[in-house]
Amino acid sequence: MAGKTETLTGLLDRDPRIWRGRRPGSWRAPVIPTGHAALDAVLPGSGWPAGALTEIITPAQGIGELRLLLPLMRRIAGDGRRLVWVAPPFEPYAPALVQAGVEIGRMLVVAVADRRRDLGWTLELLLRHPETGLVLAWPRTLPPSVWRRLQLAAAESGALGMLFTDGAAGGTTAALRLSLGVCEGGLELRILKARGGFCGARVPLML
Amino acid sequence: MALARAHPFPSLPAEPPCAASAAETAPLWLALCFPALALEALGITGPEPVAITEAGDGRLRVHSASAAAAAQGVAPGMALSEAQALCPGLTAVSRDPEAEQRVLSHLAERCLRFTPWISLDFPATLQLEVRGSLRLFGGPARLAGAARQVCAADGHAVQCGLAPTPMAAWLLARAGFPAPVLETEALRSVLGDLSIAALGIDDKLSGRLARAGLRVLRDLWRMPRDGLARRYGSDLLRRLDEVVGSRPQPLGRFHAPPRFRAGRELAVETEDLTRVFPLVEALLAEFEGFLRSRDAVAAGLELELRHARAAPTRVCLRPRRAGRAARHFAALLRERLDRAALPCPVRGVLLQSADIQPFTLPTADLFTPGAAGGESWDELLDRLQARLGPQALRRPMLRADHRPERAEFGNAPRSGETARSPRPLWLLSRPRRLRDRDIRILPECERIETGWWDGGPVRRDYHLAVDGVGARLWVYRDAGTAGPWHLHGLFG
Secondary structure, three states, rough: HHHHHHHHHHHHHHHHOOOOOOOOOOOOOOOOEEEEEEEEHHHOOOOOEEEEEEEEEEEOOOOOHEEEEEEEEHHHOOOOOEEEEEEEOOEOOHHHHHOOOOOOOOEEEEEOOHHHHHHHHHHHHHHHHOOOOEEEEOOOOOHHHHHHHHHHHHHHOOOEEEEEEEOOOOOOOOOOEEEEEOOOOOEEEEEEEEOOOOOOOOOEEEE | OHHHHHOOOOOOOOOOOOOOOOOHHHEEEEEEEOOOOHHHHHHOOOOOEEEEEEEEEOOEEEEEEEEHHHHOOOOOOOOOOHHHHHOOHHHHHEOOHHHHHHHHHHHHHHHHOOOOOOOOOOOEEEEEEHHHHOOOOOOOHHHHHHHHHHHHHHHOOEEEEEEEHHHHHHHHHHHHOOOOOOOOHHHHHHHHEEEEHOOOHHHHHHHHHHHHHOOOOOHHHHHHHHHHHHHOHHHHHHHHHHHHOOOOOOOOOOOOOOOOOEEEEEEEEEEEHHHHHHHEEEEEEEEHHHHOOOOOOEEOOEEEEEEEEOEEEEEEEOOOOOOOOOOHHHHHHHHHHHOOOOOOOOOEEEEEEEEEEEEEOOOOOOOOOOOOOOOHHHHHHHOOOOOOOOOEEEOEEEEEEOOHHHOOOOOOOOOOOOOOOOOEEEEEEEEOOOOOOOOOOOOOOEEEOOOOOOOOOOOEEEEEEEEOOEEEEEEEEOOOOOOOEEEEEEEO
């Protein structure tokens, strides 16, 4: 009987896709640490999901959504992988990035004039490429089929896709959905969905 | 009847049987010498005094001088300092041998109409072997005149020389003897009065020869051969023999660079690109085979879609890296053609190569596996650019300028220093005037005042601000005024 229990535990441990509730450390999908201890503590696997999409819902630009990602950008750029900004709402300002310690040598900014036609295609092409490390994009909304395609593309290359939306589309297939809000002296993150973890956590961050 | 057809011109007298004598089959060389090639290659044709310089023996020497400089006494071989003393307003430009070679190859390509055998082995000279072309072009004088005209049409000063050996033709061209020499036996008498220095030997040797009383070629021919070789080296003797042809001078042959040009006609005119594209793909496959068989890559290509009643639609491709993969070219063309609006139905397609270069294997990184077999990053950028337009891709860069809007997106290398005070992660490409936004201005201030010298003066006081939503802004107003606030950035 004991032998059978062990076999079952072994089987469950072997496949990382099987999720078991309330067992810390059971999530073994690849992650990249966020650089914020409070956020790492609540995310499954303690980091941003690599090879997956993250949806970040922001009420406005400029509240700290980029500062949240600066540690990730430093890490990706430091590893020599490509960091791509797709259709950003304003210019990413190089002197500020250098000031924050992000290597800008392998960074690329892609402007997309016809978003409806070209945005999904551009994102998929970039996410699928093995040299890509991080794609930051500002689609206001994306159709569900495009979300799924992008998810597959990211899984193929192991890149991270950070998509900033207004949250109007409701649930998406992103591996992680966060909603940002402003609180006294910083940013409040609400985890709406986390694959392999629990949602509903609120994390205040001082940035 | 059959006889009449066999002899269409029975009334003409039969030509005298021409015995192919040795003199008629021996090679005949037309040397086209470009004395001002170094100037022409750099596009210097104005009236200013200009000297082209070249480093030799550790100092700069004049290689050639423009007409204005030559009139003031600047001569080739002179030290630059000496030339500047003679001609105070002299501009010195360093020589560009690659540009000269490009011009010479271009001229050689144009001269291929006279003969298939051209050599570029002599400095600033084309050597054309023209014995077989003499009759077609109506004799030596006419042929030389036609060749001269072709070169002069491109704005090149040219001197011709025609002789049975390349060396003698070169000597004649440089000395400016217009009359052609067709027989080897006549060479000694024509060239006898030329200075020995014209052989292209070094100054030291010609000085030694001059001290021995030997000044012109005829003097050398009178000397015993073994004595000459013993005293002055076999190189001098070799050159002398090459002049009169008693020793052959092997020359390298010029080959025109390869070009690809192929077309296909459609059976039926169509506006449907899905029916045109298979033809384009077939052409690209042919192009790839053409390049592979020559171990070459193309820097780009041009596709022409021909229409029945309109000017052809042209699509030029210039990928980031020269390549030959039909798959990559096809992907780029597909993106471009999807965008191009066709004026009317397509009747045929034509593919032409741009610059074809030898293939070099890209160096692979040993430690990163990279995109082996997959699409490279440059190919990805090509595809993005083909679809999104030429202005769609940018790389953030730093520039040393205090004006925030000018401190990035330059093409200059990364030399800029970053400011000490905080800068926003988002910058508005054009500052926006804040009208009635509920903002709170923080007291710290940074003044940026610069640019008065280049027509973009800036005199601003920058502040941090927080708006109603909680976004942190970077705002400014003109220094010392109570003017309106402008939003220039967000701290993201």
